[in-house]
Amino acid sequence: MIDFEDELKKFQPILEVDDAEDAIYNIDAPDLTELIGKIVEEVSDK
């Protein structure tokens, strides 16, 4: 049996045009390869 309230919580608003700028900035965060690169650099410096 479906619990309506629980199911409703799964729904999130869709991104609107006004929010696009923030979304792009968040996408541009460092990825795993960059983190790996930084870790390797720190380790090799040590």
Add this chain to the structure above:
Amino acid sequence: MKCYKCGATLAKGSRCPQCGVDVALYKKSIAMSNAYYNAGLSKAKVRDLSGAVESLKMSVTINKNNIEARNLLGLVYCEMGNVVEALSEWVVSKNLKTENNPAGTYIKQIQSNQNKFEQITIGIKKYNLSLNYAREGSYDMAVIQLKKVVAQNPKLIKAQLLLALLYIKDGEWNKARKPLAMVLRTDRNNTLAQLYMREIEEELQLKKKDGVFSSKKSKVEDKKELNGNDVIIPRSSYREPTNGAITVINILLGVIIGAGLIWFLITPARYKGLSAEYNNSLKEYSEQLSERSGEITTLNNELERVKEQKAELEERLGAVSGDNGSNKLLTDIINAANRYLAKDKVGAAEAVLAIDVTQLPTDDAKKLHSTLLSATRTEAASDLYKQGKAKYDSSSYAEAAELFARAYKCDSTKAETAYYAAKSYDSINNTSEAKKYFKYIVDEFKTSGYYAEADAYVKSH
């Protein structure tokens, strides 16, 4: 593959051939990103869009420079109705790789169709509004908005799912099926849609079972015993005709009656309306015509008035500069004076005699007229008489007649001038002129020697 530090092309080893940095882990992470991309691509091909999104998001999280994964993620988002998210991915992709990047084309295609983009963004706003309504408990409002959204954007998966959920909440199982079917058409393995669909099937199965038991139960309950207060109503024996031909005939009759109604009721009204319109137009044109006629009459009257004014002005102008105008008279008296000064006494006298002294505008002009006349007429008359006599003696009677007439005009106190004028006209058989001059002698010169001859001529002619 390029080195993350110096950008040099990497070889098979675990170190960069240029800068020497350890690239073993880096290579593995790139490989993992590519693997996730491949998985995402496989899922997208079989329309497992939700699965593709998960794989592709993992791919770009590991390696944000995986342009193919990012572009494909944008495409999947777009297909699911999340256009803004799709554009965000493509914008980042374009920034990371500006040339030879299909993301630029995708962005242009979206931007080129402004109407469609507008429709999508409005749909997204309405969806967000509906979600708020649902969270606040205004389920009816949410359903109304969502119906509009899915009508315009049937591929907006979240809207379809929310609508289905609201239908399920109200127990409208069959209504909930349609949006879920649409979701599964777009995104084959959508987890929520499959979950809701299973729920609906289970409920419908239960309902079906309950329906069977409840119908049996109602049949048993229907057969109650009759008591004294019950009224038995006999069943009617009327049956609707089931023959197809009768149905067709009924339809034709209906059409004929409808056509008759239109002909007798609607057409006259329409005709009346058209006539009224025609009459109104006619009335309008008649009014315009009357107005124009009135204008024409006014203009004609104005024209007549202007013509009268013109004639009056011409008359006044003529009085000043016409043949008897004061300007002309003054010019004539000046001419006469000039002739006198040039010792042409005959010309001066005749010019002065031609002027009507009463019309001269000034007293000075009248005085000049009188002076010139008295100074010239006697001598002019004498000269003209002598010339006329010479012509008469040489039998040039026509010329003589004219000269004597001019002489008599200058000085009408000489009987012989009138006599020879008469004789000259008589010689050229101009009886009327001859009689005129003989009459002057009869009237003015009764004591002259020419009287008897003049009197006899006048009486006989």
